[in-house]
Amino acid sequence: MPRKTIRQVITETLAAEMRRDPTVIVMGEDIVGGTGSKGQLDAWGGPFGTTKGLIAEFGPERVIDTPISEAGFIGAATGAALTGLRPVAELMFSDFFGVCFDQIYNQAAKLRYMFGGRAVTPLTIRTRYGAGTRSASQHSQSPYSVFTHVPGLKVVIPTSAYDMKGLLTQAIRDDDPVVVFEHKKMYDVEDDVPDDSYTIPFGEANITHEGDDVTIVAIGRMVLFANEAAAKLEREGIGCTVVDPRTTSPLDEDTIIECVEDTGRLVVVDEANPRCSVATDIAALVASKAFRALKAPIELVTAPHTPVPYAPDLEDAYIPSPEKIAAAVRRVMEDG
């Protein structure tokens, strides 16, 4: 099977879905780059090159560079979805949700419900999250808990190229509004990805490591760190099951509960801020639905309650590390 990076797979998936369905369009800021200029078209393909090449195949009617107006164009994508297109809008960084969230959470997410089920909004929003790029407080956040909080949205956080292809394909074909989070530091993650299209259903977690002692539920990039920690702990004789929920809304509660019932211990790892987070959501789920299985307090390994700092050492200290995850696992092992 061919090896592909997450970056490649995104472009490939967008192209495949655009070929398959003429109502699929993509839009965003500089997703082409150079539209209307005297220089080269496709100068950017987005700031991470994920949409590069689409303009050549699909043209400016379906690959649309927008003005810097997230509320305007994400709202337009919503309105287009409501009336027969299947738009994929790119919110360059999820940190920018604050300028356009009304169109996402009060409009796209709620139209179907408010209209009594008589509306369909097949909108996909692709966006980026995550710290580690030395980009400071307004370009490094992971606000997926805010999206997960909102009824009507589906929230997808793929952690491998294989998953990205299956989940992004599902997102585009899905008739509900879906937000796909891409980690800025994971575009070069590479794995085996079939050339043919496939979908991965939402709400099905993936077990990326197996072990009997502790369940680690990790979100996004933290799945990679949790796997690293689990490999290390295995050599120490501690067995970890690492659960990658893949989608936080819907959340695969069953798999999480089953794993905790098997291991009796839970560590949740989330690179977002700690309050009212996906980490607390999963901890609360287990504390209410798998309480009897727990042998030890739940450990949460998260960023601190601070913005993301600029200086590299500070930023590295901000992000949960494999070491911190391993330490938390050891604590729950000692604790019961």
Add this chain to the structure above:
Amino acid sequence: MPRKTIRQVITETLAAEMRRDPTVIVMGEDIVGGTGSKGQLDAWGGPFGTTKGLIAEFGPERVIDTPISEAGFIGAATGAALTGLRPVAELMFSDFFGVCFDQIYNQAAKLRYMFGGRAVTPLTIRTRYGAGTRSASQHSQSPYSVFTHVPGLKVVIPTSAYDMKGLLTQAIRDDDPVVVFEHKKMYDVEDDVPDDSYTIPFGEANITHEGDDVTIVAIGRMVLFANEAAAKLEREGIGCTVVDPRTTSPLDEDTIIECVEDTGRLVVVDEANPRCSVATDIAALVASKAFRALKAPIELVTAPHTPVPYAPDLEDAYIPSPEKIAAAVRRVMEDG
């Protein structure tokens, strides 16, 4: 001691702080009403009359009707706070945070941190939340978890007139950005309130009912419902301690933990949507820091994962009720 409603106390507190400190200003949409019209000034005093009378005493330079531009005027309040004023901005309904959240979460909340501690942003945002007014999906929400998630913000949810006065006074005098949530159905809540000014420190929970069997942590209007449930359960022989955190950021973790250590059982009540909520936040806190004290699974009583519906019966079913709270308490009693 004089009895006052929450509505009265808000106006009284704003007036008192404006008298005390000439840098305090208030601004928002129709907080006066009729500014620049041929009719009466102060025609509205805000949609709930909470700012009525201020214009007469303090004039249009300090009581400012703004255009319908939440990002613009809340950002302006932030900029004013940064440069020497102490603005109190009113976001008419917290449901509207989606049009202005960037100025709140990326600007006001982070300026001090991003600028290395060399900025002070004494901004207060007053806003409204809560279901029950038959106002449907975009005027009935309780998005305080989103604000609580954000480092740099303080989040205050008063549940009595006495608390409103002390907490709002503290909010205005506080040098950090503070968001005060007022429940639309609680403006007529009345209790004893001294005429003189006082502050209630943030991060100090209030125990509104005492009992040995179960701890109920409730947020906002749910404190009233929890007290109702506790009174009823007392007659059934079940003792409840009701904890009103009063502020969700900072959160009085100690009091919550102590109460759970005393009772061994926890029910969390929150009228917001259930995912990544203040309810899950508190449940996670207890599951990680007071796990050994727990005798039964944590119960969460929240709204469902749906927008707020319009029809009265549906909306009533959406909101947690004293009955649902009591049922949850009985479940944790049976469970361990």
Add this chain to the structure above:
Amino acid sequence: MLQLNRDTLIEAYRQMRTIRVFEDRLHLERPRGIIPGGVHLYAGQEAVAVGFCMNLGEGDYVASTHRGHGHSIAKGCDVKAMMKEIYGRQGGLCNAKGGSMHIADISKGMLGANGIVGGGPPLVCGAALTAKTLKTGGVALGFIGDGASSQGTTNESFNLAAVLKLPAVFVLEDNGFGEGTPSSYAVAGNVVTRAEGFGLRTYEADGADFFAVYETAAEAVRTTRAGEGPAFVYVRCDRFYGHFEGDAQTYRGPGELDDVRQNRDPLSLFRARVTEAALLGDDRLGAVDREVATLIDEAVEEATNAPKPPLSDLTKDVYISY
């Protein structure tokens, strides 16, 4: 005016009259306590909704505001289902989930009232983008209040529509107030100049005069449909009731409201014009009045008696699949 045949005139009158009676009736019913939620009434602005929507077809779209009853009726929403919606009953156009502020019927091209001021214009761009991309020949039209002209989304949408050359028409209904705040205070400068600055083709019309609105609408819609890019129409008009039911309108000057009701009532002006020109007689118009009265009576009656939605509806229609 003379270009409109009698059937069209009757249709225009029927629609304006339907809106008027619908709103007048809600004004009376609201204090009785059976209608659960608040309503923002459109009475006084009828010529705008009808004048524009009569220039639209089935394949065209409208996005509305919190003051959406008039736009909804004019765009062909079922009046009885609207009434049931406002009453929060089964058979409501949105299954009693949305109420007054979220009335919509996508099958009619009515993309919804909107509780968010400025929420609609981006959706208009989207519907116009669909029309352009799928080459349906449709246009999308957004009604915008004077207050909403201050919202960032409105101006973002103007620019976006112009950049993408979308078949979109933005109709700014300046009824003098956003809640209790006059547009003369809250809207600086000149909105028509702004729209020009955003590259929109601009028009103006007097909202009390159905014929002026209709003609301007025809021109704005025609040019937009022909691919000339997005248009903007400024319409000065007046609302007869308060911002919401219960608003005492004390922000109005003495006599202001009487004056408006007497001299700027689009229905009276329409009636006077068509009867003076002997295009329609009081008999034809009176017959419409009676039909409309019956329709609204029945709508209220049926809504009052309709069953409430089952509790199981609470968790329905959040997602298509989850």
Add this chain to the structure above:
Amino acid sequence: MLQLNRDTLIEAYRQMRTIRVFEDRLHLERPRGIIPGGVHLYAGQEAVAVGFCMNLGEGDYVASTHRGHGHSIAKGCDVKAMMKEIYGRQGGLCNAKGGSMHIADISKGMLGANGIVGGGPPLVCGAALTAKTLKTGGVALGFIGDGASSQGTTNESFNLAAVLKLPAVFVLEDNGFGEGTPSSYAVAGNVVTRAEGFGLRTYEADGADFFAVYETAAEAVRTTRAGEGPAFVYVRCDRFYGHFEGDAQTYRGPGELDDVRQNRDPLSLFRARVTEAALLGDDRLGAVDREVATLIDEAVEEATNAPKPPLSDLTKDVYISY
């Protein structure tokens, strides 16, 4: 031009030169891997920052953009502390918390670069509101990119400033591009017309010409300070480097960049003008060049050698009290 005395001219040149050398140097240093984060360089637009900020005093405010080095230097931020900030070191102007995109010094009236396009204009309104409310006589000035003109916040701020008659000046620096997208594509219509529509007093100046900028700035700031309400200035200018360091600028036409660098360099043009007019000689200017070179050398040297911040800083300064 003749109104400016030699000291002022020297000062203008020194500041423009400082910005230029600061940015040129970052362009060289960035690939070496010691600077942790990205930088958006201001080279080419120096006359705008300096022309405006020389018309401001200590009590005046500036809010900037992601491309903030020039504005910061012109508003009096310490160049060495700025360099340390960009290097992420102790002694950084923001204690290494903010980096290039958040450089600020409130004590100098510099309210911050901003990572959010359109984030600044509301803050400008706020600072102007402080000046107005406390009657300080100050003005607040916001730099805005052409791309930022499409953001809702920008237009909301125009209206808000006009409604409240704030002492605010908005300077739109149209450098032809927002990232790789030309303003001729993404900005529909005419931004000066827009600003007029929002009730702002409008001005225009050529950003390559320091003297034109300075005079326009003087007039805009003077009238605003005098209480005539908010102003808007459109400045056409050019950036010499890519949007960020690493941007190959392939969206530019062949020869476009050479042409700009050759014919629209504000420093060369300034130098030519003052030497031709015999106001300053190459000796005076050369002395400034040497002083600036030394300053920037020292700044880089000190930044490179400055210690990293202690890990305890991570959780500091989130709140004043918590």
